[in-house]
Amino acid sequence: MNNKIKIIRVPVPTPTLWPNTTTNSYLIGNEQESLLVDAGYDRPETKEELEKAIKENKLAKPDKIVLTHSHPDHAPGVRRLADWSPLVYCHKNEKEEIKKAISPMDHLAFLEEGDILAVAGVKITIIHGPGHTSGQLNLYIPSAEILIAGDNIVAEGTTWIGAPDGDMRDYLDTLHRLKQLKLKKIGPGHGEWVLSPYEQIDFVINRRLQREKQIKSFLEEKGSLTSTQLTEMIYENTIHPSVFDVARRTTEAHLAKLMKEGLVSQKDSVYSLNS
Numbered sequence: 001m002n003n004k005i006k007i008i009r010v011p012v013p014t015p016t017l018w019p020n021t022t023t024n025s026y027l028i029g030n031e032q033e034s035l036l037v038d039a040g041y042d043r044p045e046t047k048e049e050l051e052k053a054i055k056e057n058k059l060a061k062p063d064k065i066v067l068t069h070s071h072p073d074h075a076p077g078v079r080r081l082a083d084w085s086p087l088v089y090c091h092k093n094e095k096e097e098i099k100k101a102i103s104p105m106d107h108l109a110f111l112e113e114g115d116i117l118a119v120a121g122v123k124i125t126i127i128h129g130p131g132h133t134s135g136q137l138n139l140y141i142p143s144a145e146i147l148i149a150g151d152n153i154v155a156e157g158t159t160w161i162g163a164p165d166g167d168m169r170d171y172l173d174t175l176h177r178l179k180q181l182k183l184k185k186i187g188p189g190h191g192e193w194v195l196s197p198y199e200q201i202d203f204v205i206n207r208r209l210q211r212e213k214q215i216k217s218f219l220e221e222k223g224s225l226t227s228t229q230l231t232e233m234i235y236e237n238t239i240h241p242s243v244f245d246v247a248r249r250t251t252e253a254h255l256a257k258l259m260k261e262g263l264v265s266q267k268d269s270v271y272s273l274n275s
Contacts, residue, residue, distance in 0.1 A: 131171025155191020162249025
């Protein structure tokens with residue numbers, strides 16, 4: 001790792017999706033300058049955990065916060081950090097959602113694919129990696145060969161993709177792009193550092209392709225099914241009831257991809273394979 005900066009994972013307690021109980025924030029910097037990636041949920045513990053990590057690691061208080069996306073377990077914690085007077089960055093596709101998430105704070109700046117942020121003299125490349133959301137941002141630190149992935153990668157299992165602004169085809173494209181980076185490890189949106197980055201990316205790609213194959217197979221076998229029926233058949237009571245809704249939305253994202261590709265049709269709430 002570049003000896004000028006530290007990259008610290010800070011798991012912040014959040015009411016996120018089972019089995020996770022924390023969302024990762026990341027502190028990047030040194031005693032002179034630092035940046036925060038994601039701010040967790042709007043809870044007192046957010047500030048407590050972050051300020052404890054800043055003190056323990058002898059880091060400057062961040063004057064910039066990059067929000068990977070607008071979801072409530074990643075963005076609204078910014079409200080707790082108002083006294084830092086930070087400049088908050090996001091992708092323009094999520095401008096309105098981020099504004100709502102961090103209101104009454106409203107000082108936003110926007111990052112695009114290929115933008116460079118410099119922190120303590122170290123360059124961080126911005127990657128716009130849509131799929132989980134339309135404006136999902138990732139941060140790549142070439143000198144350390146580290147990717148901060150937001151929810152594009154989670155340490156255990158796979159992230160959900162779906163309405164209102166998730167897109168399965170975009171997500172798979174993003175994963176293939178991330179595989180091209182030179183990586184030693186990935187900082188996921190949830191869970192421990194991913195120390196086998198390429199294996200984890202391949203695992204997610206293969207899981208998504210496997211699900212797509214299952215959907216086509218069930219439709220071929222049964223003729224026509226709703227997204228709820230498909231989700232019940234895919235998971236067969238193996239998932240926690242609290243995540244069934246996002247599993248169904250992920251199934252619908254697969255179906256939307258298959259419809260765009262001309263392989264599946266929808267009539268009312270029922271899907272069938274095109275002959």
